[in-house]
Amino acid sequence: MTSPEPKPSPRIEAFSRLIETVHRLRAPDGCPWDRAQTHQSLRPYLTEEAYEVIDVIDQIHTVEDLKKPTVARHFKEELGDVLMQVILHSEMTQEEGIFDVYDVADGLNEKLIRRHPHVFGGIKEDTAENAVKRWEKEKLKEKKGDIKSSILDGIPKGMPSLQRSTRVIEKVTRVGFQWPDMTGPLAKVEEELQELKEEVLALEQLSKRTTQDQGPTEAELKKRIEAELGDLLFTLSNVAHLNKVNPEDALRGTLSRFEKRFRHVENRLKWQGKTPEQSHLEEMDQYWDEAKKLEKIEIWGLTGGIASGKSTAAEIFKAAGIPVIDADQISRELSQAGGAAHDAIVARFGTADRTNLREMVFSDPQAKADLEAILHPLIQAKSTDEILRLSPTHPRVIYEATLLVETGRFRDFTGLITVESNPKDQITRLLARTPMSEEMAQSIIKSQATPEQRREWANEVIENNSDLESLKNQIQHLIQKLGWKAPSRSN
Secondary structure (H helix, E strand, O other): OOOOOOOOOHHHHHHHHHHHHHHHHHOOOOOHHHHHOOHHHHHHHHHHHHHHHHHHHOOOOOHHHHHOHHHHHHHHHHHHHHHHHHHHHHHHHHHOOOOOHHHHHHHHHHHHHHOOHHHHOOOOOOOHHHHHHHHHHHHHHHOOOOOOOOOOOOOOOOOOHHHHHHHHHHHHHHOOOOOOOOHHHHHHHHHHHHHHHHHHHHHHHHHHOOOOOOOOOHHHHHHHHHHHHHHHHHHHHHHHHHOOOOHHHHHHHHHHHHHHHHHHHHHHHHOOOOOHHHOOHHHHHHHHHHHHHHOOOEEEEEEEOOOOOHHHHHHHHHHOOOOEEEHHHHHHHHHOOOOOOHHHHHHHHOOOOHHHHHHHHOOOHHHHHHHHHHHHHHHHHHHHHHHHHHOOOOOEEEEEOOOHHHHOHHHHOOEEEEEEEOHHHHHHHHHHHOOOOHHHHHHHHHOOOOHHHHHHHOOEEEEEOOOHHHHHHHHHHHHHHHOOOOOOOOO
């Protein structure tokens, strides 16, 4: 009597179902788009999906980052999109009778075992650096007998040039083709920079040359500049390698900072009803410098449903020496007589009374959008001014606002804290402090992001169970956990 074959694990079955789904998409009666694809037509999607994975990876600096539901969900989704590309290409080669995805898996498995004799054989390697050298040695063995082989083989020519320069430098360094210390590379940077300057200045002087002057043409000079710029970039890539810095990551970080700063410039102008084209360099430089100052201060959003207790939490943070900027208070100041938003609100709604406005905006989505369009730019401008005022003396501030998740503004902050409470308690508190019907109170609460949505985006959650001592203890614990200290006061 033969034993029954063991059932495949649910994990293996999930992978098999995925392969069958892709097979179905490519079938004669499958999806027209999937059936029309070729290896070449899918090429841009493979690189695009890989970069989307990198975008998520750039959000992961700690295990806690990875545990955030939104980050984990996006990471899983983007990895799945890359896997889809592998399976789709393998399905297309299977259709031609060449290989399938299982052959890809077998080949990868064999290669991993072959190139890790220090794991699967009798050889021992104790450091990551030696393990990499072992990998390269085993790789060279595979190419033994190929007279055209080079240690530079295997670096894809389609790889982005800065990333490719890193791989070239890594490989030649392993065989000893590298400076012994930083003196040579830094001198090389100066040399290449000087050569680039000379060619750039020669191009600048070209327009001043007389027709009798002999010299290189504009096209020749641009070609030289291209060559010198390339030499400088490669030299800087080598400096990065010697300092164990990835130049691709370094440039990506610079781009991220540049984009964030320029968006601040755009927002500052937008809050004035202007575009960059309507501004001038001196004004944009001023806002650029503001953006750099804002990078030096932690801004934590404090949000929660209306009447959730976030204002009480804000007072506790203040008592601990952490300044709080109250967006709702700013809104009240802007809306009152003499405030910057008062006349525009009256012109649109016929009143600036908050009770009357509440009735209008929570019964008419367009009215709500119009009020936000008037108030939000002014609130953001005034709150930014206040943050800048506090930045020289405070390492962090808390920005208290109800709609941080709804507007997406929390993405500009260091982190987000949400105060959550039982919805029934919220309605009770709201009715106690503001005359309105219970129906209106429920409508206001339902118009906001759900507690689940706020929790998903929040770095920290404070539970308000209507016990003030519990609220104080949670906030004190949070302050200690984050290592926050009140600024010292000089005499």
